[in-house]
Amino acid sequence: MVLDFLMNWLAAIPGFVVPFALAALGLLLIEKAGVLSLGAEGFMLVGALAGIGAILGLGASPLAALLCAALAATLLSLLYAVLVVSLRVNQVIAGLSLVFLAQGLTGLIGTGAGWVNRPVDGLRPVPVPLLGDLPLIGQVVFRQDTVVYLTVPAFALVAWLLARTMVGLRLRAVGDGPDAADTAGIGVSATRYGAIAAGAALVGIAGGYLSVGIARIWVEGMTGGRGWIAIAIVIFARWRPWSALAGALLFGAIEALIPRIAAAGIQVPQYFIAMIPYLATLAVMVWTCLRGGGGSMEPRALGRAHLREDR
Amino acid sequence: MLRRLVPLCLVAGLGSGLTGVLGADPAGAAPFKLDGPPKVAMVLFGPKNDGGWGQAFEEGRVRTEKALGIQIPVVDNIKESSSAIRPAVELFIKRGYNVIIGTAFGYSDTFKELAQKYPKVAFLNGSGTTNGANLESFYGRTYEPHYLCGMAAGAVSKEGKLGFVAANPFGVVNWTVNAYELGAKQTKPQATTTVVFTGAWNDPVKERAAAEALVGQGIDVIGQHVDTPTPQIVAQEKGIHGTGHHRDMSEFAPKATLCSLVWFWDRYLIPTIQKIGAGTWEPSPYGAFLSIKDGGPDIACCGPAVPKAVADQIQTERQAIIDGKKVYAGPLTDRDGKERVPAGGVLSDADLWKMDWFVPGVISQK
Numbered sequence: 224m225v226l227d228f229l230m231n232w233l234a235a236i237p238g239f240v241v242p243f244a245l246a247a248l249g250l251l252l253i254e255k256a257g258v259l260s261l262g263a264e265g266f267m268l269v270g271a272l273a274g275i276g277a278i279l280g281l282g283a284s285p286l287a288a289l290l291c292a293a294l295a296a297t298l299l300s301l302l303y304a305v306l307v308v309s310l311r312v313n314q315v316i317a318g319l320s321l322v323f324l325a326q327g328l329t330g331l332i333g334t335g336a337g338w339v340n341r342p343v344d345g346l347r348p349v350p351v352p353l354l355g356d357l358p359l360i361g362q363v364v365f366r367q368d369t370v371v372y373l374t375v376p377a378f379a380l381v382a383w384l385l386a387r388t389m390v391g392l393r394l395r396a397v398g399d400g401p402d403a404a405d406t407a408g409i410g411v412s413a414t415r416y417g418a419i420a421a422g423a424a425l426v427g428i429a430g431g432y433l434s435v436g437i438a439r440i441w442v443e444g445m446t447g448g449r450g451w452i453a454i455a456i457v458i459f460a461r462w463r464p465w466s467a468l469a470g471a472l473l474f475g476a477i478e479a480l481i482p483r484i485a486a487a488g489i490q491v492p493q494y495f496i497a498m499i500p501y502l503a504t505l506a507v508m509v510w511t512c513l514r515g516g517g518g519s520m521e522p523r524a525l526g527r528a529h530l531r532e533d534r
Numbered sequence: 535m536l537r538r539l540v541p542l543c544l545v546a547g548l549g550s551g552l553t554g555v556l557g558a559d560p561a562g563a564a565p566f567k568l569d570g571p572p573k574v575a576m577v578l579f580g581p582k583n584d585g586g587w588g589q590a591f592e593e594g595r596v597r598t599e600k601a602l603g604i605q606i607p608v609v610d611n612i613k614e615s616s617s618a619i620r621p622a623v624e625l626f627i628k629r630g631y632n633v634i635i636g637t638a639f640g641y642s643d644t645f646k647e648l649a650q651k652y653p654k655v656a657f658l659n660g661s662g663t664t665n666g667a668n669l670e671s672f673y674g675r676t677y678e679p680h681y682l683c684g685m686a687a688g689a690v691s692k693e694g695k696l697g698f699v700a701a702n703p704f705g706v707v708n709w710t711v712n713a714y715e716l717g718a719k720q721t722k723p724q725a726t727t728t729v730v731f732t733g734a735w736n737d738p739v740k741e742r743a744a745a746e747a748l749v750g751q752g753i754d755v756i757g758q759h760v761d762t763p764t765p766q767i768v769a770q771e772k773g774i775h776g777t778g779h780h781r782d783m784s785e786f787a788p789k790a791t792l793c794s795l796v797w798f799w800d801r802y803l804i805p806t807i808q809k810i811g812a813g814t815w816e817p818s819p820y821g822a823f824l825s826i827k828d829g830g831p832d833i834a835c836c837g838p839a840v841p842k843a844v845a846d847q848i849q850t851e852r853q854a855i856i857d858g859k860k861v862y863a864g865p866l867t868d869r870d871g872k873e874r875v876p877a878g879g880v881l882s883d884a885d886l887w888k889m890d891w892f893v894p895g896v897i898s899q900k
Contacts, residue, residue, distance in 0.1 A: 231750040235743065330581075340585035342767045342786060438738035442762050443584075447737040479743065485730040486697065486747035488897040 232476075232483050233363040237371045238437055240475030242267075242429040244374055246453035247460065247467040248381055249425030254457060255385060256418035257398035259526040261318030262303055264450025265325030266296040266423045270430025272329040275441035278343045280336065285346045286369065289431045296427020297420050299325065304419040308412050311528035322450070330443045338441050345439035346370065346432075370432055375468070377425070382464040394418055398522030401529035411529045426450070452500075459504040461511060462520040474500045565816045566668050569654055572633045572811045574598075575626040577619065578610035579638035586761045586780040587797075591637050591660065594799030601804050607631075614640020616647075623648055627655055633810055635803065636662065645669055656810045660799065662821070670817035672802055674830035676706070676779075676795060677713035677886075680757070681861045682833050682848050683777040683793035684717025684727075687755040689844040690775050690792055694718065694725035697748030698757040699765045701735045703898070705889045710759045710779075712893045713861050719895065720851070721844060728753060729898040738764040749774065755792070766791055775839055782834035793835040793848075801829030823883060827856045862886065869894045 246263055253260040273295030277283035283291060303321050306312040333339060349372075350356075351365040385391040396404040397414045405411050433449070434441045452474055459473075460466035477500055484491055511519050576595050580588040588610065599606050612622050619641055623634055636645050636659035649657045649669035662671030687696050696718055700707050711729050718725035728751065730744035741760055745768035748756055756776040758765040763786040769776035770787035777783075778794035802824055809815040824830030833852065836845040855861070864875035868891040875881050881889075892898060 227750075231747070235746070239743070334581040334583060337583060339581070339583060340763055340786065342763075433739055438742055438764060440738045440762060440764055440767065442736050442738055443581075444736065445738055447734055447739065478740075482730045482732070482740070482744040482747040483750070485899055486728055486744070486751045486753070488728055488751075490900060493899050 228483065228487055230359065230362060232480055234366070235479040235483070236472070236476050237364075237367050237374075238475075239479045240471045241371055241374050241436070242432050242449055243453055243456060243474050244429075244468055244471035245370075245377065245432065246426045246429035246450060247456040247471055248378060248464065249422040249427075249429065250453050250457050251422075251460070251462060251464060251467055252381060252385075252394075252425065253419050253422035254462060254525055255398045255522055256394050256415045257401060257522045257524040257527065257529075258307060258415055258419060259314040259318060260303075260419075260422070261315060261454065262300075262321030262325075262450075263426050263453050264446055264448065265322040266300060266426035267430030267433070267446040267450045267453075268322075268325040268329045268444070269299050270296045270427030271434040271441060271445055272333050272338070272430075273427070274431030274435040275338055275341075275343065276333075276336065278345075278435065279338050279341055285344070285435050288435050289370065289428050292431025292435070293424035293427045296423045296430065300419045300423030301416075303423075304416045307528065308415045308419070311530060314526050314528070326444060333441060333443060340440060340442060342440050343435070346436040368436060370428070370436060378464050378468050385464065395522070397529075398524055401524050401527070405529070405531060411531075415529075426453070429453070455501065455504045459500075459507050461507065462522065470500075470504075473503060565814050566656060566810065567813045568632055568656065568810060570632070572604075572656075572807055573631045574604060574606045574633040574635065574807060575631040576606055576608040576635040577612050577622050577626075577637065577641070578608060579612060579614065579640070580610065582608070582610045584761075585763065588637070590780060590797035591635075591799055594797065594803060595635075597800040598803045598807070601800065602807060606635075614638050616644045619644045620648070627652055632656065633658070633807060636660065639663065642671065656815065658803070658806065665817055665819050665821050668817065670806075671821035672824060673821070674797065674824045675826075676759075676831050677709040677861050678826050678855050679795035679831050679833045680710040680759075680777075680779075681713035681717035682835065682852055682855075683757065683795065684714035685721045685848050685851060686793040686836055686840050686844060687714070687757060687775070687777055688718030688720065688722035688725045689841065690839050691718075691722060691725065691755045693752075693754075694722040695751075695753045696725055696727045696755045696757065697745070697751075697753035698727050698729045698759070699741055699744045699748070700729055700731050700759045701761075702733060703731050703890075705887045707759050708889045708892065709862075709886055711896055711898075712889070714757050714777075715893050715895045716861060721847070726895045726897055727757070729896060731899070732760060734760075736761045738762045741765055742768055745769070746772075763787065775837070778834075784834070784837055789838070792837045792840050793833055795831050796834045797831050798829060803829075805829070825855070826852065866893065868892060869896060 250263050270292035274288045274292040277288035277291035306317045307314045346368040348366050354365040355361050393409045397411050401411045456470035459470040578588050582592040595606050609622050612618050633656045639661045641659050642662040642664040645657050645659050646664040649666050657669040659671045661673045715727040732740040741764040745765040749772050754774045756765045756769045759779050766776045766783040766787035770790035775792050776790050777792050782794045784791040826832050860880045862881035864879040865877040866875035867873050
């Protein structure tokens with residue numbers, strides 16, 4: 224009985240972790256280049272709509288639908304990039320406007336096209352041969368969908384890219400000291416455009432996964448604030464990729480747990496449990512401050528627009 | 535949705551107190567009279583095709599048009615703010631429309647102001663809280679259909695382990711959960727209803743998680759009081775059954791759906807518009823809280839999995855409710871053993887709106 228409960232819970236966790244993890248990873252990529260991205264919720268909304276639209280409107284396969292989700296979020300992110308990189312609009316205001324724009328736009332298109340409440344087949348679990356038959360761990364880890372399997376490699380790729388490659392070095396330089404990077408001959412605007420486009424694609428996939436992978440249905444505003452949670456996860460992780468995955472695990476595990484304890488009829492203070500990840504985020508922030516920012520990888524120029532010759 | 539669905543409660547709760555204070559309430563003084571024949575228009579809170587609340591009004595509007603042989607123009611996506619509602623309503627009034635139908639809790643205050651500004655226009659507002667000489671809010675006794683659907687759920691379930699996916703634990707939702715369990719006990723005395731509150735009206739991700747968690751606990755019928763059909767779709771995928779809310783969910787889960795709560799707003803709108811036209815309309819100072827027989831929500835029943843005998847039993851019970859049977863009639867104790875309705879008594883409307891207790895057999899977080 225206890226084992227059943229545990230297995231059901233553990234097997235459900237990856238599905239909940241993926242949207243948080245990919246959104247946080249994309250966000251982290253953008254912010255490492257020194258661009259604040261409060262618009263994550265907007266990219267997710269667009270991704271969720273584009274994913275379902277690709278299936279219902281174009282008959283795309285679920286994986287192709289996720290590509291569409293990435294493309295759509297990237298398209299929207301170019302607008303954001305023009306605003307904050309080229310026009311140097313305040314990044315907080317531009318990010319919030321982006322969310323409102325995405326809310327209105329996705330609602331208008333989705334309801335206009337009649338995509339509301341239309342069930343789709345969506346992503347299905349792909350058991351890994353042999354490993355999927357392992358007792359316990361097979362069910363939890365190796366009977367998931369493709370996106371779950373690709374999430375950890377995606378983190379490895381971004382972590383490697385940031386820490387070990389020239390592209391990553393330039394990106395971090397632009398995020399930490401755009402003026403110095405500029406002097407060194409790095410194209411600050413081009414790097415930020417690239418980071419925004421690539422990061423938004425990841426956030427878009429996270430949104431598409433919500434509609435195509437988990438819910439397999441679309442309704443207006445279905446991201447339900449998960450983009451904001453991704454922002455909290457990046458702060459929790461202090462801008463470190465692997466910590467972001469751990470943060471996503473924490474938030475995802477709790478989100479998977481809450482309905483299960485209710486369904487099992489276990490009496491616990493569920494609102495307290497729902498609060499734990501946020502408490503942890505606050506604790507990490509306080510801890511980072513007390514240590515004088517030691518260990519945090521927060522980009523030093525985060526949120527600051529770069530204007531050449533403007534010191 | 536939360537804002538749309540906390541209707542009438544203040545009015546109902548304060549009802550008895552207010553009668554004394556406002557003894558000379560103008561609403562009850564004389565019937566409302568229109569200048570000329572009724573010209574009706576509707577203002578929708580969300581999109582017309584949302585598959586739930588808004589669409590139910592849209593379908594009711596079309597049936598009302600047909601029955602009365604009139605045109606009822608509609609404007610949708612009018613959000614719950616004065617700056618959105620006023621221009622839409624005033625444009626209709628300028629064009630000569632004199633019966634305005636609103637559809638949201640959040641319209642309450644603006645409709646009250648507009649009703650005072652335009653005393654020659656009749657205002658009706660679904661799930662509103664304000665009333666007046668030319669304004670009536672209306673909502674349905676949703677626990678009646680959920681009681682009947684609970685009967686279907688209890689009958690079809692093997693061991694009587696029912697699940698329920700609901701949004702937030704407050705009166706309007708709690709009364710559907712309790713009624714569901716009371717109904718299920720009619721057909722399966724040992725039935726239990728395990729509730730998972732998602733905390734959101736419109737989050738299919740959370741609804742799927744809740745439904746799958748219930749299935750994981752061996753539940754074989756899933757009821758719902760949330761806005762999307764996700765719990766029914768999960769039921770269909772898992773080869774079990776479910777009961778719906780807002781619309782006939784067999785549209786989304788033909789094999790799984792046993793029974794659904796369905797809104798029939800035309801059953802309230804048609805006679806009300808006729809009364810307004812005839813000059814005999816007297817809006818209730820406490821709003822219209824509609825039973826099945828007054829045009830409140832009814833059932834779409836039954837799906838193929840419900841045995842004929844049970845379907846007949848449900849229809850008999852439905853008729854009994856129409857004839858005056860009360861779902862919340864005493865003796866009724868809550869699951870902690872506290873008496874809530876004495877034998878021979880009936881739960882008052884005020885107590886319904888603030889229901890914060892569950893009947894025995896409901897399993898939920900405290």
